[in-house]
Amino acid sequence: MPPLRTLLAVPVSLALLALTPTASSAPSDPPTDAILPLLVTRGDAPAAALLAREETGTRYADAGKGIARADHFRAGSITKTFIATVVLQLAAEHRLKLSDTVEQHLPGLVRGAGNDGRTMTLRALLTHTSGLNDFTVDTKGVVPLSPLQAVRIALTHPPAGPGRYYYSNTNYVLLGLVIKQVTGRTYATEAERRIVAPLGLTGTAFPGSRTSLPSPHGRAYAADGTDVTELDPRVAGAAGELVTTLADLDRFYAALLGGRLLPSRWLREMRDTQATHGLYGMGLFPVKLPCGTTVWGHNGRIAGSYVRTAATVDGRRVLTFRVNTTDIADPDLEPALLAAEFCPRTS
Incomplete structure (x- = not known):
């Protein structure tokens, strides 16, 4: 799916101010975790989850019913x-x-x-x-x-x-x-031997024509509530076939932006957005947040799944969130979530 460039124009500060206190948004909770339940209540997703990877460790949160930390899901355009x-x-x-x-x-x-x-x-x-x-x-x-x-x-x-x-x-x-x-080998074979195996992405695979998800997994729903958990990945192929987990996506983007998969020259090429006037590099796109921080990553939309991974340019901080439906109904929520995670908190 295309990067959501319109995200830059939304009033992120207003989205953050609109949060109402709930049990999941206590003062001690990270603000990102407080926004996550809104993907369910305002974004109309049956369930949502995030996994943040930082130098001090990882942080998991979920909202709604039907998602678990270790679940496999379809990652679409990621x-x-x-x-x-x-x-x-x-x-x-x-x-x-x-x-x-x-x-x-x-x-x-x-x-x-x-x-x-x-x-x-x-x-x-x-x-x-x-x-x-x-x-x-x-x-x-x-x-x-x-x-x-x-x-x-x-x-x-x-x-x-x-x-x-x-x-x-x-x-x-x-x-x-x-x-x-x-x-002489398929893109799936090459990605598995060059990326998946070296990084130990044990929950990541290119399923080809396999319609079922590996265990464990939850259910996936279309916007009208139809269960679309069973899906032939050939609807997307090399543009969106991947099945993965939250932890694997965090690890992949941390390794990629941290320089473990490409020489520095080629990583710079990947992040070069001159040809698109700042919109897209090569399999990555930047988003400049209101605080001035730019995060890099990609999003993915396929029937029954919306996923977004964003990371600092050095890969030291990574956030992946997902919902188990095709879309987030409220377009303000994604930029608010990214700003809450990557912008410095003020007292």
């Missing part, structure tokens, strides 16, 4: 950070260049309706500046597809302004195909 990391590792190994065209790796695939892989670079895919149409606009994110089918759907539409930022899941489906072409 998958893109994993895919971008693999691509940048391959670049660091000189197995591809970001200036390579899509045509060089996937000859003849991207043609049609004005789209041309001969003029489209891997950098453009990573930064969502290729102009490729988002196939999920057509499928509503509920139709399982092969990668080639997803690309072909996108290619029935003309490009949406090449060179300009336009968030499209098709970009990362193509990057998944590029990884396979370069390495």
